[in-house]
Amino acid sequence: MDKKVKRYYQLKQKQKEIEQELTELRGDIMNHCKEQGVFELEVGNYKAKIVRQERKEYDDDKLYEALPDPGVWRMLSKSDASKIASLIKLNVISEEKIKDAFSVKSITLLQVDKK
Template sequence: MDKKVKRYYQLKQKHKEIEQELAVLRSEIMNHCAEQDVSDLEFGSYKVKIVRQERKEYDDKKLFESLPDPEVWRMLSKPDSSKIASLIKLNVISEDRIKDTFSVKNIILLQVDKK
């Protein structure tokens, strides 16, 4: 068991190092794309793509206050965008009713694939 614990620790340290290096590389690639004002690039046999997304981040208190029935809150347990979207689609709650309960967060994803 001592060897397993030691190996686990070593791998976690390596994982942290890899995550840090990935963050630096991601930043450099994103900056390069921004400087070139492009969202798609090819480098040798690699293809880089910048994908922009919007994500809703709900305010628990505002969402709870906007729901018609406390039972609906139990169905959510905590704000989950996909569950909330399902409840809207099923007409359990209306999108208009919860319009002031979230903020939209813009997310930028970096995708690198091999051709």
């Protein structure tokens, strides 16, 4: 068990280092694309692409007010965007009913694929 705990610690340290390097590289690539005014970049056998997405962030208090049915609220237990999207898709709740319970947040993703 000692070896497993030690290995787990070592891997977590590597994970932190890799995540830090990925963050730095992502920033460098995003800045380069921004400076060049491009959303796609081909370098050698790789293609980098900047993708913008919008995500809904729900306010639990406002959502609770918009969904007075305790049965529906129990299905959620707390706001979870994927569960809420499923309930909307199944017509259990309407997006109109909860329109004031969320804000839309824009995020930018970086995708790098091998050609």
